Amino acid sequence: MTLVSWLIVIIPVAMILGIAFFARRYVRDVADYLAAGRVAGRYVISVGDLASGLSVITLVALCEQNYQCGMAMTFWNQLTIPLGIFMSLTGYCVYRFRASRCLSGGQFLEQRYSRNFRIVGASIRTLAEMVTNAIGPAVAVRFFIYFLGIPHKIPMFGFQVPTYGILVAILLALALALIWPAGRISLLITDCLQSIISYPIFVVITVFILANISWFGDVTPVMLDRTPGESFLNPMDIQSLRDFNMFSLVVVITSSILNRAAFIGNDTTSVGRTPHEQKMAGILGTWRNGFAMVMTSLVAIFVIAYMVGGRFAEKSHQVRVALADKVTAEVFDEAPAVRAKVMENVRQLPVEHHVIGRDRPYGAGHSPDKAFLQTTLKTVTDSKLPNGNAYFQEFRSLYNQMMMPTMLRSLFPPVLMGVFALLMVMLLLSTDDSRIFNASSTLIQDVILPLKKNPMSTEEHLIYLKLCTLGVTIFFFVVSLFFAQMDYITMFTTIMCAVWMGASGPIMVGGFYTRWGNTTGAWSALLFGSGLPVLGLFCQRNWADLIYPWLENRGYVQSVGRFLEMVSGPFNPYIVWKMDPIKFPINSYELYFIAMMLGIAAYVIGSMVTYKGPFNLDRLYHKGIYSDDPDERSGKKKGESAWTLRNVYSKLIGIDSEYTTGDKVIAWSVFVWSGVYSFGGMFVGVLIWNFISPWPAHYWGVYFFISMICTALIVGVVSTVWFFIGGLIDLRRLFLDLEKRVANPLDNGVVEGHVSLADKARFDAIEQEMKSEHKDDSAR
Numbered sequence: 001m002t003l004v005s006w007l008i009v010i011i012p013v014a015m016i017l018g019i020a021f022f023a024r025r026y027v028r029d030v031a032d033y034l035a036a037g038r039v040a041g042r043y044v045i046s047v048g049d050l051a052s053g054l055s056v057i058t059l060v061a062l063c064e065q066n067y068q069c070g071m072a073m074t075f076w077n078q079l080t081i082p083l084g085i086f087m088s089l090t091g092y093c094v095y096r097f098r099a100s101r102c103l104s105g106g107q108f109l110e111q112r113y114s115r116n117f118r119i120v121g122a123s124i125r126t127l128a129e130m131v132t133n134a135i136g137p138a139v140a141v142r143f144f145i146y147f148l149g150i151p152h153k154i155p156m157f158g159f160q161v162p163t164y165g166i167l168v169a170i171l172l173a174l175a176l177a178l179i180w181p182a183g184r185i186s187l188l189i190t191d192c193l194q195s196i197i198s199y200p201i202f203v204v205i206t207v208f209i210l211a212n213i214s215w216f217g218d219v220t221p222v223m224l225d226r227t228p229g230e231s232f233l234n235p236m237d238i239q240s241l242r243d244f245n246m247f248s249l250v251v252v253i254t255s256s257i258l259n260r261a262a263f264i265g266n267d268t269t270s271v272g273r274t275p276h277e278q279k280m281a282g283i284l285g286t287w288r289n290g291f292a293m294v295m296t297s298l299v300a301i302f303v304i305a306y307m308v309g310g311r312f313a314e315k316s317h318q319v320r321v322a323l324a325d326k327v328t329a330e331v332f333d334e335a336p337a338v339r340a341k342v343m344e345n346v347r348q349l350p351v352e353h354h355v356i357g358r359d360r361p362y363g364a365g366h367s368p369d370k371a372f373l374q375t376t377l378k379t380v381t382d383s384k385l386p387n388g389n390a391y392f393q394e395f396r397s398l399y400n401q402m403m404m405p406t407m408l409r410s411l412f413p414p415v416l417m418g419v420f421a422l423l424m425v426m427l428l429l430s431t432d433d434s435r436i437f438n439a440s441s442t443l444i445q446d447v448i449l450p451l452k453k454n455p456m457s458t459e460e461h462l463i464y465l466k467l468c469t470l471g472v473t474i475f476f477f478v479v480s481l482f483f484a485q486m487d488y489i490t491m492f493t494t495i496m497c498a499v500w501m502g503a504s505g506p507i508m509v510g511g512f513y514t515r516w517g518n519t520t521g522a523w524s525a526l527l528f529g530s531g532l533p534v535l536g537l538f539c540q541r542n543w544a545d546l547i548y549p550w551l552e553n554r555g556y557v558q559s560v561g562r563f564l565e566m567v568s569g570p571f572n573p574y575i576v577w578k579m580d581p582i583k584f585p586i587n588s589y590e591l592y593f594i595a596m597m598l599g600i601a602a603y604v605i606g607s608m609v610t611y612k613g614p615f616n617l618d619r620l621y622h623k624g625i626y627s628d629d630p631d632e633r634s635g636k637k638k639g640e641s642a643w644t645l646r647n648v649y650s651k652l653i654g655i656d657s658e659y660t661t662g663d664k665v666i667a668w669s670v671f672v673w674s675g676v677y678s679f680g681g682m683f684v685g686v687l688i689w690n691f692i693s694p695w696p697a698h699y700w701g702v703y704f705f706i707s708m709i710c711t712a713l714i715v716g717v718v719s720t721v722w723f724f725i726g727g728l729i730d731l732r733r734l735f736l737d738l739e740k741r742v743a744n745p746l747d748n749g750v751v752e753g754h755v756s757l758a759d760k761a762r763f764d765a766i767e768q769e770m771k772s773e774h775k776d777d778s779a780r
C-alpha cells in the first residue's frame with residue numbers, strides 16, 4: 001500500500017462519516033431514529049440493502065465454500081428462483097408486517113402472542129443475531145491483516161500489542177460513529193452512498209480478473225479435473241460432495257420459506273413511504289446487485305483457478321507457504337517451538353506440478369492443500385501439544401478462510417489494493433453498523449421497553465438507544481477478541497442463527513397467516529426449535545478437546561459411531577455421519593433442518609392441543625371495521641378485483657391496483673428474467689435436455705460461461721447504470737423529504753411512526769382490546 005492507496009481509502013470514508021454527522025439534524029423523534037420517519041423511496045432502500053447485505057465476511061465465506069464445492073451447485077440453486085419471485089412479488093410476510101404497523105418484530109410478537117413471549121423471543125433472537133454478527137468484525141479484521149500484510153503484533157509502550165484487537169476497536173468505533181448521529185436515517189443515507197461508490201469498483205475488479213485468467217484455458221479444465229462424484233462444474237456429478245451439497249440446498253429452500261420474517265422489523269423493512277413502496281424495493285432487489293454478484297463469483301472462481309491450476313503452480317505454492325506462515329504465527333503464538341517446526345516442515349514441501357489428464361484428479365482426499373494440512377497435523381501431533389486437535393482445527397479454518405486475501409495481496413498492484421481495500425472497508429462498515437443498530441434497537445424496543453412501567457420521553461428513549469448501541473458494540477468487540485473459529489464460516493453462522501431460526505419459522509409465519517396459532521404453540525416451538533441448535537453448538541465447539549476424548553476414554557467411540565452410521569445410512573451419500581476426532585459428525589445444515597422440523601411440529605401440536613378459538617387477524621392488520629380508511633370500514637374493499645383469465649398472471653405475481661405502469665414493467669421484467677429465462681430456460685430447459693441426452697462434461701463450461709459471464713455482464717452493465725442513477729435521484733428526494741419534515745411542526749400526522757393523531761384514540765382503544773385478548777390467551 002502506497003500513500004495514494006491509503007488516500008483512496010481515507011478520503012471517501014471521511015466523507016461518509018461527515019454525511020452521517022450531518023444527518024443528525026433530521027432526527028426529531030424515536031420514529032425518525034428507528035425507521036427514518038418512514039419516508040424512504042424504493043431505490044434508496046434497495047441500493048442501501050446491497051451494501052448492508054454484502055460484507056467482507058460474505059465474500060470470505062463464499063470463497064471458502066466454493067473452494068470446497070465449486071460452481072456445480074449454483075445450477076441447482078436456481079430451484080430457489082420461483083420462491084424468490086413469489087415472495088418478492090407478493091410481499092410474502094413483509095407486506096403483512098407493514099400492515100400490522102409494528103416498529104419491530106418483537107412488537108408483532110406481543111400483539112400476536114403475549115408480552116412475556118415478546119421479551120423472551122426477542123432476547124433469544126437478539127442474542128443469536130449478536131453472536132452471529134459479532135464474528136463479522138473478527139473475519140474482516142483478519143482479512144485486512146492478511147490482505148495488507150499487517151503484523152500480528154506491534155511494539156507499543158515497551159510491549160508487544162496484538163494488532164487484531166486494535167483494528168477491531170477502530171473499525172467498530174467507525175461503525176458506531178455512523179450510527180449515533182441519526183440512527184436509521186444516517187444508516188440509510190450512508191449505506192446508499194456506499195453502494196453507489198461501490199458500483200464502479202465492482203466493475204474494476206471484474207475487469208482485472210477477466211484479464212488475468214482464461215475461462216476455457218484455466219477455469220473449465222481445473223473445474224472438471226475432479227474425482228467422480230465431486231465435480232466442480234458438472235451438476236450431474238456431485239453426489240459425493242460433503243457439507244455444501246444437495247441436502248444443504250433442501251435446507252436453504254426450507255429456510256427461505258419458513259424464515260422469511262425471522263429478523264424482520266429492525267431493518268429497512270419498516271422505512272418505506274408505504275407498504276407498496278417497501279414491496280417495490282424488494283422486487284428491485286433482483287436487479288440491484290449489478291456487478292456485485294459477478295465480482296464476488298469471479299473472485300471465488302479466480303481463487304480456485306489460481307490455487308489449483310497447473311499454470312500457476314509455482315506462484316500458488318508461494319502463496320500457500322506465506323499463508324501457512326501467517327496462520328501459524330497467529331494460532332501457535334503461545335507455542336513458538338511448535339510453530340517453528342511446522343514452518344520448517346512446510347518449507348520443505350515440493351511444488352506440486354499437477355498435469356490434467358496425466359495425474360490423479362483432485363478431490364476431497366487429494367488436493368494441493370492436503371500436504372500442507374497433513375504436515376501441520378503430523379507436526380502438532382508429534383509435538384504432544386495439549387489440545388493439539390483443537391489447535392489444528394483452528395489452523396485449518398483460518399487456512400481456508402484467509403487464502404483469498406493472501407492470494408490477492410500477491411497479485412494486486414498498489415492502486416488496485418487501495419481500491420479493493422476501500423470496497424472492503426465500506427462493506428464492513430455498512431454491514432456492521434446495521435447489525436449493531438438492529439440488535440440494540442431490538443433490545444430496547446422488545447426487551448427493555450416492555451419491562452418499564454412508565455413510558456419514556458423522546459429524549460430518554462434516544463439516550464437508551466444510543467447507550468444500548470454502545471453496549472452492543474462492546475459486546476461485538478469482546479466476542480471478536482475471544483472467539484476462535486473452528487468451522488466453515490457458513491456452517492457457524494447457520495448453526496448460530498438456527499438458535500432463533502429453528503423456531504422462528506412457525507412462530508412468525510403462523511402468526512402472520514393462521515388464526516389457530518396461539519401462544520402455547522409459540523412457546524413449544526421456541527423450546528424445541530431453539531433447544532436443539534444450542535445443544536448442537538455445544539457439541540461442535542467442544543468436540544475435539546472435550547467430547548471425543550471423553551467418549552474415547554470410556555470406550556464409546558465405536559458404539560456411537562455405529563449408531564450414527566446406522567441413522568444416516570438411508571440418506572447416504574448426502575448425509576454421512578462418521579466418527580471423527582477433529583470435527584463433530586453432524587454438520588450445521590443437518591442440525592438446522594432437524595430443528596426446523598421440531599419447531600413446526602411443536603407449534604402445530606401445542607396450538608391444536610390448547611386451541612380455544614380463532615385469532616382476529618383483521619384487528620391485527622387494521623382491516624375491515626378496524627381500518628382507518630372510511631371506505632374500507634363501510635365495506636368497500638379498496639383495490640380488490642375478481643380473478644379472470646386476463647388478470648390471472650398479474651394476480652399470481654402480485655400486481656394490484658397500486659401498481660403504476662412503471663411498476664408493472666419492473667414486476668414483469670423480474671418475472672420474465674427470473675422465471676422465464678433463468679428458471680425456465682437455463683434450468684428447466686437444460687435439465688430436460690440432459691435427461692433426454694446427457695451433456696458431455698465440457699458443455700458445462702460453455703453453459704456457465706454464458707450464464708455467469710456473458711449474460712451476467714450484460715445485465716450487470718444495465719443494472720449498474722440504472723441503480724447508480726436511480727439511487728442518486730432517490731437519495732436527493734430523501735434529503736428533500738427530510739428537510740420538509742424538519743421545517744414542519746412535529747405534529748404532522750405521525751405518532752411513533754405509524755399512527756395518525758386524528759385516529760390515535762381509536763387505535764388506542766383497539767390496542768387495549770387486543771392486549772386484553774392476549775392476556776386471556778396467555779391465561780388459557
